Amino acid sequence: MIEYLTGILMVLGSLFCLVAALGVIRLPDTLTRMHAVTKAGTLGAGLVVLAHAFFYQQTGISLRAGFIIALLLFTAPVAAHLIARASYRSGVPLSGRTRVDELNKK
């Protein structure tokens, strides 16, 4: 039973990581790419770590898994925010599909 759960979590997590990597190539501009990296990436890595915690079921490993997930959740948005801000301020062009840019009007 626990093997199935671990397997499902592992495959899902890897798929999300793959999607994040593909997103960096496929999406049109820096800001949309950051969406793929922060969201799909965090969820993907989080699921893989969670799979480990379920598989071993030891306090040390579960604690470490919890901390890794917490660190992912703390660092990913900060990094994404800084990269987005830096790219916007240095004038990296937005994708042609962008509808509004209220930051520009300011």
Next chain:
Amino acid sequence: MPLLLLNIAFAAVFTLLLGSGSIGVFLSGFALGYVVLWVSGPLYPETGYFKKLPKTLNLAAYFFMELVISSLQVAWDVITPKHINRPGIIGVPLTARTDLEIFLVANLLSLTPGTLSVDLSEDKKTLYVHVMFLEDIDTTRKEIKNGLERRILEVMRS
């Protein structure tokens, strides 16, 4: 928040007494300690702890649900050949005032549905958010304010 510390201490004592020391035991100790504290609630008239904890759990549940939805949405746009994204940067007026509140709103927003905080205005009153699937500007703005920001402020201010 001394009641939270007390509750954690209860859980730690419970874990030590049982001597098994797994996460499950610690969590059940925490739940038991919470019930004990709740029963003795009249002893601590001015605490907001009993309102804060359910709201924190509510925020956490909402957040993880949104994280999954947003990831699926972004994943769909990446793997299907036709792009469905309609990105845009909108300014969201903030009700959050202190640095901690703004930090939480901006960071949790970066992790929820197709939104990424890009910049904060100089006066700290407007957060500029990059939205990946922008249908209607005002609806999106309202969703951010009523969904995530309201829940965070409920936790911080209760």
